[in-house]
Amino acid sequence: MGKQYLQTLIRKLLRGKATDAEKRQLESWWKHFSDDDSYLRSLSETERQSLRNTMLSGIWQQLAEKPLDEKAANKPENTDLPVSKSGRVLQLPVVRWAAAAIVLLVSGWLFYQHLTGPQTIRTAYGEQRTVELPDGSVVTLNGNSSLRFSADWAETGQRDVWLEGEAFFGVQHTRNHQKFVVHTPDQLAVEVLGTRFNVQNRRGTTQVVLQEGKVKVTDPTQQTYTLKPGEEVRYSQTTRQLKPIRANLNRELAWKTTILLFTDQPVSEVLQEIRDSHGLQVELRNSAVGRELFSGSIPADDVKQVLSKIEKIYNVTVTFDGDHYIIE
Known part of the structure; x- marks a missing residue:
């Protein structure tokens, strides 16, 4: 999106007239900025928190000039929720949208490039x-x-x-x-x-x-x-x-549930899949075992279980050699 369009979105947001889709665009940017910006990754945790607090503190000045829709203000259940100078409390999603808006307004080209790049x-x-x-x-x-x-x-x-x-x-x-x-x-x-x-x-x-x-x-x-x-x-x-x-x-979709599921797959293929996704390095010295078919499930957070299963099922020896496992 262009810089002019961004400014339009921000003004609509601060006046309480932004649509849900427009709010999602700003919230999406805020999430990406918070998690993935290379600039943020170069900062310490203390510096990140300081930067975030600085951005949030700028919200209230903008709200005083162009207040958000009153519908966004609710009585807090948690006294830690941010409160404006007028005593109004904003829901946390609104704070995220407003924080993103403030950053885009005042931080200049660095953040604009992040948004569009x-x-x-x-x-x-x-x-x-x-x-x-x-x-x-x-x-x-x-x-x-x-x-x-x-x-x-x-x-x-x-x-x-x-x-x-x-x-x-x-x-x-x-x-x-x-x-x-x-x-x-x-x-x-x-x-x-x-x-x-x-x-x-x-x-x-x-x-x-x-x-x-x-x-x-x-x-x-x-x-x-x-x-x-x-x-x-x-x-x-x-x-x-x-x-x-x-x-x-x-x-094929079992990995999304933190389970690796295999059905009649060659042992060599099973080990390769685990290497691709989890980095488990295994040297298969017994080529005959590599051609054997394997079926079973393995927890994604403990993929080394596959080695003990292979050891028991196919009567082979598994040893650890510094930085990888050996099956022979």
């Missing part, structure tokens, strides 16, 4: 993270993944994100049927309007699993396939073909 969300090995995008769509990132997007969707009319790793998307349908596109490193494009689906990109292969709605997948040669609920399509840089099959939704 690219945002990148990353997860570490074994970490899951749920984020809300500027349009209200919700994305859950699996471990060792990253999602990049721009915050100026309202101005550009485009909803594009770039994914490396794995994520589950709950996409909001817009009134003007604005398409939502997920781009992967192998130049695959997953286009949707409003739906719930999973995208995984690991080791040169992209997998798209559709839970509900409809998505269209386009490969670099413009070959397309439209998925129906319960289907998945895979694209490999080796075969360079879209391969649709029936999906096992319980297995």
